[in-house]
Amino acid sequence: MLVLSRSRNQSVMIGDDLRVTVSAIRSAQVWLSIFRRTSPRHFERVAIECPQPDQPLAIADDISVTLLDVHAETARLGFTLPQKLAIRRQEVYDALRRER
Numbered sequence: 700m701l702v703l704s705r706s707r708n709q710s711v712m713i714g715d716d717l718r719v720t721v722s723a724i725r726s727a728q729v730w731l732s733i734f735r736r737t738s739p740r741h742f743e744r745v746a747i748e749c750p751q752p753d754q755p756l757a758i759a760d761d762i763s764v765t766l767l768d769v770h771a772e773t774a775r776l777g778f779t780l781p782q783k784l785a786i787r788r789q790e791v792y793d794a795l796r797r798e799r
Contacts (some may be wrong), residue, residue: 700777701786707772710789714781717759718742718789721774724792729766731772733758755779 703711708719716736723730730749734742750756755763762784765777778786787795 700779702767702775702777703786703788704773704775706774711776711778711786712792713759713762713778713786714784714790717762719758719764719776720789721776722747724769724772724774727752727769729769731756731764764782 705711705721707724709722715796718736720732720733720734721729722732724767728749730747732744733746733748734744737743748756748758748775750764750766752766752768755765757763762778762780765779766774766775768775780786
């Protein structure tokens with residue numbers, strides 16, 4: 700499991716075709732927007748989920764996210780996915796794309 704902390708409106712890219720964004724954090728609840736790439740420049744939101752703490756939420760084949768903790772305005776998320784897939788914070792993914 701890879702653990703990342705994300706605040707509201709921050710995202711994680713899984714591979715090149717799946718994006719998970721923290722849409723809102725209220726008390727101990729976190730809303731996640733799940734997006735899939737539909738074209739080279741466009742993502743379509745396919746779900747908005749509010750995962751229960753410590754309960755894995757399947758977001759794609761062999762990919763799940765677990766809400767581990769909420770502290771102030773930050774959610775700690777645990778991602779389980781196949782090793783062949785890269786997972787990156789959105790800002791790192793964008794920087795790597797600009798370098799290409």
